[in-house]
Amino acid sequence: MSGTFVGMPAFPKAAHEAVNNQTLRGNLRHATHTIRGKRAKAVAEVSDWAALREAGKQIKDHTLRHLDRYLVQVEEAVTAAGGTVHWAADADEANRIVTDLVKATGETEVVKVKSMATQEIGLNEALEAEGIRAYETDLAELIVQLGKDRPSHILVPAIHRNRGEIRDIFAREMSEWGRPAPEGLTDTPAELAEAARLHLREKFLRAKVGVSGANFVIAETGTLVVVESEGNGRMCLTLPETLISVVGIEKILPTWQDLEVFLQTLPRSSTAERMNPYTSTWTGTTDEDGPRAFHLVLLDNGRTDTLADEVGRQALRCIRCSACLNVCPVYERAGGHAYGSVYPGPIGAILSPQLRGTQSEIDASLPYASSLCGACYEVCPVAIDIPEVLVHLRERVVEGGQVTREGNKVVLRPAKGHAAERAAMRAARWAFSHPGALRTGQRLASRTRRLHPRSLPGPGRAWSATRDLPPVPAEPFRDWWQRTNGGKDGAK
Amino acid sequence: MRVALFLTCVNDTLYPDTGRAVVKLLTRLGVEVDFPMAQTCCGQAHYNTGYRHEAEPLARHFSDVFGEYEAIVTPSGSCGAMVRELYPRMGERARAEGRGDTLAATLAPVVPKTYELTEFLVDVLGVTDVGAYYPHKVTYHPTCHGLRGLGLGERPLRLLRAVKGLELAELPGADECCGFGGTFALKNADVSAAMGADKVRNAESTGAEVLCAADNSCLMHIGGTMTRLRTGMRPVHIAEILASTEEEPTA
Numbered sequence: 001m002s003g004t005f006v007g008m009p010a011f012p013k014a015a016h017e018a019v020n021n022q023t024l025r026g027n028l029r030h031a032t033h034t035i036r037g038k039r040a041k042a043v044a045e046v047s048d049w050a051a052l053r054e055a056g057k058q059i060k061d062h063t064l065r066h067l068d069r070y071l072v073q074v075e076e077a078v079t080a081a082g083g084t085v086h087w088a089a090d091a092d093e094a095n096r097i098v099t100d101l102v103k104a105t106g107e108t109e110v111v112k113v114k115s116m117a118t119q120e121i122g123l124n125e126a127l128e129a130e131g132i133r134a135y136e137t138d139l140a141e142l143i144v145q146l147g148k149d150r151p152s153h154i155l156v157p158a159i160h161r162n163r164g165e166i167r168d169i170f171a172r173e174m175s176e177w178g179r180p181a182p183e184g185l186t187d188t189p190a191e192l193a194e195a196a197r198l199h200l201r202e203k204f205l206r207a208k209v210g211v212s213g214a215n216f217v218i219a220e221t222g223t224l225v226v227v228e229s230e231g232n233g234r235m236c237l238t239l240p241e242t243l244i245s246v247v248g249i250e251k252i253l254p255t256w257q258d259l260e261v262f263l264q265t266l267p268r269s270s271t272a273e274r275m276n277p278y279t280s281t282w283t284g285t286t287d288e289d290g291p292r293a294f295h296l297v298l299l300d301n302g303r304t305d306t307l308a309d310e311v312g313r314q315a316l317r318c319i320r321c322s323a324c325l326n327v328c329p330v331y332e333r334a335g336g337h338a339y340g341s342v343y344p345g346p347i348g349a350i351l352s353p354q355l356r357g358t359q360s361e362i363d364a365s366l367p368y369a370s371s372l373c374g375a376c377y378e379v380c381p382v383a384i385d386i387p388e389v390l391v392h393l394r395e396r397v398v399e400g401g402q403v404t405r406e407g408n409k410v411v412l413r414p415a416k417g418h419a420a421e422r423a424a425m426r427a428a429r430w431a432f433s434h435p436g437a438l439r440t441g442q443r444l445a446s447r448t449r450r451l452h453p454r455s456l457p458g459p460g461r462a463w464s465a466t467r468d469l470p471p472v473p474a475e476p477f478r479d480w481w482q483r484t485n486g487g488k489d490g491a492k
Numbered sequence: 493m494r495v496a497l498f499l500t501c502v503n504d505t506l507y508p509d510t511g512r513a514v515v516k517l518l519t520r521l522g523v524e525v526d527f528p529m530a531q532t533c534c535g536q537a538h539y540n541t542g543y544r545h546e547a548e549p550l551a552r553h554f555s556d557v558f559g560e561y562e563a564i565v566t567p568s569g570s571c572g573a574m575v576r577e578l579y580p581r582m583g584e585r586a587r588a589e590g591r592g593d594t595l596a597a598t599l600a601p602v603v604p605k606t607y608e609l610t611e612f613l614v615d616v617l618g619v620t621d622v623g624a625y626y627p628h629k630v631t632y633h634p635t636c637h638g639l640r641g642l643g644l645g646e647r648p649l650r651l652l653r654a655v656k657g658l659e660l661a662e663l664p665g666a667d668e669c670c671g672f673g674g675t676f677a678l679k680n681a682d683v684s685a686a687m688g689a690d691k692v693r694n695a696e697s698t699g700a701e702v703l704c705a706a707d708n709s710c711l712m713h714i715g716g717t718m719t720r721l722r723t724g725m726r727p728v729h730i731a732e733i734l735a736s737t738e739e740e741p742t743a
Contacts, residue, residue: 012680019682310588329669333686369680371673371687372540374640388581394542425538429546432501432532433553442505462681467688467716470506477499477508481527487515 008340010365015334024160024335031159032326038272039323039379045274046264055261056382060317063252064307070219070252071298077222081284083294088246091121094299098123098211098244099130101295105242107132107208113226113233114138115213116154116320117246117299119342120355123211134211135177135203137232139196146173152336152344154322155270160335163187174199200232210240210291214247215319216262217296220255223283224296227266227276234280243282243291248299250307250316262319265381269321302355308404311392315350317382322347324376324386330369339366346376350389357405358397364415367393398422420459442476449474494524496561498554498606500571500708501533507708513735513742514567514609517624520735521617525565530557536574541675544582548595551579555602563616564606567731569638569706572608577641579603608638609731610706614647620654625738627657631700632730633691633714635707636669648706648730655733661698665690672713688717696723704728 151157325345535550583596671687
């Protein structure tokens, strides 16, 4: 995925700073709790939510099962409508295709619709390296770009910033990229939005090339769909002469009728709205209306490998609504950056280690970045059982096993650094398989209870740094049961 | 009715009072309780940390020990959810890996017979007033696996509301995880501690003396945080509240 995250430390280390950053904690808590409450209301308004959720799950699973067929259908339909389809196996190939397409137009600037796929492949950095400047036009994405920052949320990439911070970024950076911020800019939302509007308008009117992703691709007509709130996307999709859309292969829906389900579940789950303000659809090219050239880059980048995993493939149902981030107690405290990917939160914790593999320190730590509380599964509009996939990926990390990488079946070795834990788990399993040994251990703990330290050594220090240990009782239950004949002998 | 008490390894070793309370409560309600001495652990810690193959023999052992009983009652939402939700999944995975139906067949009998305590009281015995007396202000934390895994819903609250002398205080952010999460508490100690501290502050804001839950492992984390933060609140397992009577009150 994006080069900006290369070399990230493991999740616990990355989360450590965020947990102790009170401003960040406050920003995240306020934002996630507000949207969480609104979403619950918006969902409660729909009487058939459970059925919509199930329908979304079924449609996505069906499409993924027959993805080979639908991909060919998409290519045929887009080509017939005057567009060109490109296939990209990985991030490098996708970046090369887009860079070459932009260069062929002779332009050195592009305007961008907020897109997770282009972030995933690090397209902006790749274009920059070739002398092409990419301008983000989504408000939150603009804040991240101007702040030389990284996104920390799928839907609201600048969720970790408050109004004061945004004002400072605008005042300091806008002039570097185009129209400067007005003199005396305050941190009122209306003033900030107006400053962004004026800054962006110049870019919309000047740009000859637009780059987007898509929320959905309708196979039967080759139509792409972008769902957004601000209208910047529609400007980028309709004003430039050339439009390049980079889309993950899992975004396909077979028919227009299928879209009906997701246009109900996506806005409610993501922005807590009944309907998003702008839904744009485009099919190939149309004479003298909209872009004269249209390119669709279909991106794999680990998706086919993910599809080969029976348990993990459900992550590809994701419609990037980010509801799981907003309810996740771990995301709320660790912040988005700790996940080391453009996909933070619970979905990122299962998506990144599948798309990228579990070899790196950060990717091997992500399956553990959850208390398995299940709030993410409960809220997911396509019923991705995130805890199930987390546990499955934990197994991959500690036990290794067969996975598919770049289309080939390979056997992974267990990740390093789990030897002591594995030994402890085996020892515990042995003791639990021998009730007598368990009992001996319990008795030993009870007899030595006055000698137990208040702080634990080794890995246990992580517990006793912030929490007291429970006192070990004088007698385990099973000894009491035997001594008193289950309490019948009257002894206490 | 005769039931098997599955006390869980954590309760047996660290919280025997909870076990004694369950025995007292069920006996009072006319249920004959047996404690199979060969029981150990359901395998949840192994399974959830990624050691599924280490968890399998423990699940088999559980089925061997409890398979013959009419009903299995446990005072733990998370261990109850392990048996009910994850044992079938272990069986399916073994089948998908071409290891046949043996594991699934071994585990299947215990799955529908395993009940978390409050579920057993409300659904099987059909009681909500268990004749308890507990003159304290109490707030209830619905632990994640009980809430979302087993779907305990209002059952524990209905039981608590029927307790004489008990004043129930609503816990703000009740459905948010306390941050225990088994090995999560060690592997992501900073985040776990932050979640625990928030849970404790919410509990403190209710003015209750006692925070109760249906899982001692979550209570161990919450209670350890409470004493460290010097709140003066106490963690108490719901079984101990329900077992308390005017004649024999629980502290």
